[in-house]
Amino acid sequence: MRSAVLLILLVLLATGCTGGEPEPVVAPVRVVVGAGLSPEQQIIARMYAQALEKAGFAVERRFDGGSRTAYVPALRRGELDVVPDYLAPLTDYLRTGVPVGARPPAPTGDVERTARVLDGLLTGTPMGVTRPSTATGQTAIAVPKTLADQSDLVDVSDLVRLNGQLVLGGPDGCLEDARCLTGLQDLYGLRFAGLEELGAVSGELIFEALADGTVDVGTVNSSAGGIAAGSLVVLRDDKLLQPAGNILGLYRTELPPAARAVVDGVNRALTTEKLQELNKRQELDGQDPDELAERFLEDAGLL
Secondary structure (H helix, E strand, O other): OHHHHHHHHHHHHHHOOOOOOOOOOOOOOEEEEEOOOOHHHHHHHHHHHHHHHHOOOEEEEEOOOOOHHHHHHHHHHOOOOEEEEEHHHHHHHHHOOOOHHHOOOOOOOOHHHHHHHHHHHHOOOOEEEOOOOOOEOOEEEEEEHHHHHHHOOOEHHHHHHHOOOOEEEEOOOHHHOOOOHHHHHHOOOOOOOEEEEOOOOOOHHHHHHHHHOOOOEEEEEOOOHHHHHOOEEEEEOOOOOOOOOEEEEEEEOOOOHHHHHHHHHHHHHOOHHHHHHHHHHHHHOOOOHHHHHHHHHHHOOOO
16 A cells, blocks of 8 residues: 555655646747848848747748848738847848938947938838847958058058058949048048959959958958958958948847847857858858758857
8 A cells, every 4th residue: 555655755745746836837938030042141030930949939930021221121921030230230221211311320330320210211110120139241452461460450440551462352343432442542542553443342352452462451341251251351441431341130129128138148259250250161061051050059059
């Protein structure tokens, strides 16, 4: 009899039936993660998804969200919960929907000022954003590492010491662009020995020209994989010529604070240099974006 009683007690304990009401089963909160078109956004979206799953959320992946004109309305409708985006481009997109007379100022290279404008644009909408990451994806000036080391180049302003000696490789239209040659001349006081217009910012032709010495300075995307592949150095835009392209998470305000914290944690772990390496491995080396995201999160202690 004593053995039988002990056996019954053990079974009750094992099944959690100790005489009280059973604990209700709580389903994990569902979070739909979207992504924009760029390979970089695709990697970051996978980071969000994996980190959110680690935190106990039930994640649905919708990485075919399309461009900003598609995924922002999807967020408004509640079809997506969070998408990686960029500070100045998102700000510029939202302000175009405001009547001209009430439209806030255009985004600038001032991160805090642009973030305040964005916060104002999101007021009254079902959307919010995390704090901007230090990692950026924006137009930038890059030089070969050998030149940076030899001439102690850190900021774009440092190029003034080499006025008249360097050739600039820029996109088509750079000659009259206020954010390209004209801006570099007027804001920074730079003078170049020549200008080569080579297609698009961060295009293959610009990286090839930097590699073979046709140009000394190139306009690139700050997080491009070609920077890591070509041993280039991005110079700091110390006079804020370019609008701030800091990474941030765009989310629905219904997203739980715990989930927002996970996304913010991923963004805080990112740096521009880490993005350069990730983009190189995906775009140039053909590595799988899911594996790249997982490895990054593991190295950052987020998985």
